[in-house]
Amino acid sequence: MNISVTLLGATGWVGKELVAAITAAPDLTLAAAMARQAAGQDVGLATGGAALGLTVAGSLEEALAIPSDVVIDYTAPTAVKGHALAAIAAGRAVVVGTSGLTGEDYTEIDEAARKAGVGVIAAGNYSITAALMQRFALLAARHVADVEVIDYASAKKPDVPSGTARELAERLSQVRMEATSRPVGELIGPQESRGATVGRTQVHSVRLPGFVLSCEVLFGAPDERLSIRHDAGSSAAPYVAGTLLAVRRVREQIGLRRGLDTLLD
Ligand SMILES: NC(=O)c1ccc[n+]([C@@H]2O[C@H](COP(=O)([O-])OP(=O)(O)OC[C@H]3O[C@@H](n4cnc5c(N)ncnc54)[C@H](O)[C@@H]3O)[C@@H](O)[C@H]2O)c1
Numbered sequence: 001m002n003i004s005v006t007l008l009g010a011t012g013w014v015g016k017e018l019v020a021a022i023t024a025a026p027d028l029t030l031a032a033a034m035a036r037q038a039a040g041q042d043v044g045l046a047t048g049g050a051a052l053g054l055t056v057a058g059s060l061e062e063a064l065a066i067p068s069d070v071v072i073d074y075t076a077p078t079a080v081k082g083h084a085l086a087a088i089a090a091g092r093a094v095v096v097g098t099s100g101l102t103g104e105d106y107t108e109i110d111e112a113a114r115k116a117g118v119g120v121i122a123a124g125n126y127s128i129t130a131a132l133m134q135r136f137a138l139l140a141a142r143h144v145a146d147v148e149v150i151d152y153a154s155a156k157k158p159d160v161p162s163g164t165a166r167e168l169a170e171r172l173s174q175v176r177m178e179a180t181s182r183p184v185g186e187l188i189g190p191q192e193s194r195g196a197t198v199g200r201t202q203v204h205s206v207r208l209p210g211f212v213l214s215c216e217v218l219f220g221a222p223d224e225r226l227s228i229r230h231d232a233g234s235s236a237a238p239y240v241a242g243t244l245l246a247v248r249r250v251r252e253q254i255g256l257r258r259g260l261d262t263l264l265d
């Protein structure tokens with residue numbers, strides 16, 4: 001069955017790749033696309049491809065006025081929550097790609113989705129290999145008590161920690177044992193040196209030129225260490241397949257599902 005899609009953030013780094021992938025997929029139709037600065041232009045031309053005969057919507061209201069099954073959001077951390085709640089209120093299933101949402105934001109989105117009877121899938125990272133990192137880390141956390149997360153991104157990334165690191169830390173916190181390291185609140189010196197506590201897990205964010213997005217999970221045990229690391233390259237291609245997998249699966253559920261690895265079985 002064909003799935004019609006509304007894409008928010010269509011002219012962005014990830015959005016452009018998704019326009020090409022959705023229009024090439026025989027089971028998907030790009031019903032609407034929003035990008036404020038390219039409003040009124042042909043979506044295909046605005047994203048560097050051939051004309052598609054679909055005009056870019058300049059606002060969320062305009063985009064949601066066109067019927068679709070699923071709304072994808074790859075916009076900005078400041079905008080995504082409002083977009084998701086509006087799409088849910090319009091009866092659409094939602095795939096969240098944008099980073100920056102907290103656990104509390106997701107609780108609110110889950111409640112709204114359950115009330116509306118629609119599904120939402122959110123993944124801090126839609127790359128298949130990043131999902132595998134999360135899967136391996138969750139397995140390791142059942143056996144090794146001490147774990148911390150290092151989040152590396154470009155100097156320009158506006159949000160902290162990355163969606164990848166935040167989701168990983170929140171999920172590790174649900175399964176991990178008590179750390180054996182001294183509690184952060186009992187340390188001598190600036191507690192910020194120990195990073196941010198996300199759930200029950202310390203996250204250390206590095207923002208430097210030369211990085212795109214990397215995430216490292218460090219496990220420590222007496223006289224040994226385990227590190228599991230994901231490094232993204234410079235293109236947005238790795239996020240496309242996972243996002244489209246979520247689009248194809250999101251209408252099977254009601255409420256929120258977090259983590260691409262939960263779709264991989
Ligand atoms: N989950 C994942 O796998 C994954 C992968 C890559 C990027 N991301 C996240 O997705 C988000 C977008 O990333 P990007 O690199 O494509 O960004 P980008 O800046 O290249 O593109 C953002 C797009 O959204 C639009 N936009 C920005 N602010 C908006 C607003 N307030 N309202 C409406 N539209 C708005 C822009 O015009 C643009 O079209 C970021 O939060 C990024 O961290 C997540």
Ligand SMILES: O=C(O)C1=N[C@H](C(=O)O)CCC1
Pocket residue numbers: 099100124125157161162163164165212213232
């Ligand atoms: O480039 C970004 O920004 C990315 N953001 C996601 C995150 O916050 O984890 C993941 C992929 C790239």
